[in-house]
Amino acid sequence: xxxxxxxxxxxxxxxxxxxxxxxxxxxxxxxxxxxxxxxxxxxxxxxxxxxxxxxxxxxxxxxxxxxxxxxxxxxxxxxxxxxxxxxxxxxxxxxxxxxxxxxxxxxxxxxxxxxxxxxxxxxxxxxxxxxxxxxxxxxxxxxxxxxxxxxxxxxxxxxxxxxxxxxxxxxxxxxxxxxxxxxxxxxxxxxxxxxxxxxxxxxxxxxxxxxxxxxxxxxxxxxxxxxxxxxxxxxxxxxxxxxxxxxxxxxxxxxxxxxxxxxxxxxxxxxxxxxxxxxxxxxxxxxxxxxxxxxxxxxxxxxxxxxxxxxxxxxxxxxxxxxxx
Numbered sequence: 247x248x249x250x251x252x253x254x255x256x257x258x259x260x261x262x263x264x265x266x267x268x269x270x271x272x273x274x275x276x277x278x279x280x281x282x283x284x285x286x287x288x289x290x291x292x293x294x295x296x297x298x299x300x301x302x303x304x305x306x307x308x309x310x311x312x313x314x315x316x317x318x319x320x321x322x323x324x325x326x327x328x329x330x331x332x333x334x335x336x337x338x339x340x341x342x343x344x345x346x347x348x349x350x351x352x353x354x355x356x357x358x359x360x361x362x363x364x365x366x367x368x369x370x371x372x373x374x375x376x377x378x379x380x381x382x383x384x385x386x387x388x389x390x391x392x393x394x395x396x397x398x399x400x401x402x403x404x405x406x407x408x409x410x411x412x413x414x415x416x417x418x419x420x421x422x423x424x425x426x427x428x429x430x431x432x433x434x435x436x437x438x439x440x441x442x443x444x445x446x447x448x449x450x451x452x453x454x455x456x457x458x459x460x461x462x463x464x465x466x467x468x469x470x471x472x473x474x475x476x477x478x479x480x481x482x483x484x485x486x487x488x489x490x491x492x493x494x495x496x497x498x499x500x501x502x503x504x505x506x507x508x509x510x511x512x513x514x515x516x517x518x519x520x521x522x523x524x525x526x527x528x529x530x531x532x533x534x535x536x537x538x539x540x541x542x543x544x545x546x547x548x549x550x551x552x553x554x555x556x557x558x559x560x561x562x563x564x565x566x567x568x569x570x571x
Contacts, residue, residue, distance in 0.1 A: 274477035278484060281470030282491030285541055286499040288463035293534040295460025298453065299391060305384045311529055312379035316521035318370045324517055325406050326363040328438070330355065365413040382408055386440070394453040399443040406438065485552040492545025499538035503531055 297304050311317045335354050342350045369375060386404050393400035441449065471488060478484035507527050514523045 274474045277470045277474030278488050281467050284467035286495045288467040289537040291459040291463045294456045301387045304387045305380050312376040314525045320519050320522040322367045325366050329362050330359050369412045393446045401443050402441040404438040482552045482556050486549045489545040489549030493542045496538045496542025
């Protein structure tokens with residue numbers, strides 16, 4: 247009876263990673279998968295934190311909207327409506343006989359509204375409007391940050407009175423008859439409520455979470471990927487997998503923002519046109535879109551570079567073996 251072959255205890259049980267490296271490879275895989283999963287939410291949280299907490303960045307991001315035609319048209323309509331809700335035409339109407347007052351009020355209201363819209367349009371299309379837009383936006387954003395980061399009941403409002411004041415000054419300077427008219431028509435403060443005090447209290451928790459996650463998630467994602475690549479026994483293969491994971495994550499992030507865009511445009515208030523909503527959404531999320539594209543491009547580039555270096559290394563080994571023979 248033939249003797250059985252001796253058992254080689256030190257031989258690997260599979261043609262892949264040696265047994266002694268398998269715990270290390272498993273840990274590396276877990277870290278790399280976690281890093282890939284964290285990449286899209288890390289980019290989103292970082293973008294949200296920057297836009298929500300940094301007034302200077304927000305103001306710079308929204309600055310181009312002052313020149314967008316759809317935003318300008320919507321602003322003229324919104325401000326004109328706001329002004330007309332606060333215009334007191336009594337000084338112009340009370341002098342007429344009571345029976346004629348309704349018709350006179352309607353005629354004056356239509357004429358005053360067209361007149362106000364013309365002056366507001368002149369302001370929002372002027373060269374000096376971007377500076378005024380930045381000032382109004384910056385003040386509103388600073389008020390939002392203060393309300394969300396502190397206690398107490400606060401209402402966040404968009405104060406459009408500076409635009410109205412600019413229109414009054416322009417009217418008084420360019421149309422003397424308009425100056426006499428505007429002196430007889432009382433216009434009170436024109437504001438738009440963005441968040442009521444009860445809504446501010448509801449948003450403080452998400453705001454604090456965004457501030458924390460926007461700082462921690464990017465660091466965690468980078469550390470997971472770096473540690474995973476350092477621990478991986480086969481780093482080239484690990485880099486290919488990580489690159490493909492980044493590419494998939496970037497594609498999913500872009501798809502999520504596209505879905506969010508469609509939803510946001512579908513639930514716009516009646517006072518905001520779809521063109522205006524699209525312009526605002528695209529402007530605010532431009533850096534997030536760029537981050538998703540960059541993540542996908544970096545992933546594909548890393549995967550392709552690792553694969554190509556592997557192919558070239560294999561060819562060099564094959565040539566050396568041929569020469570050795």
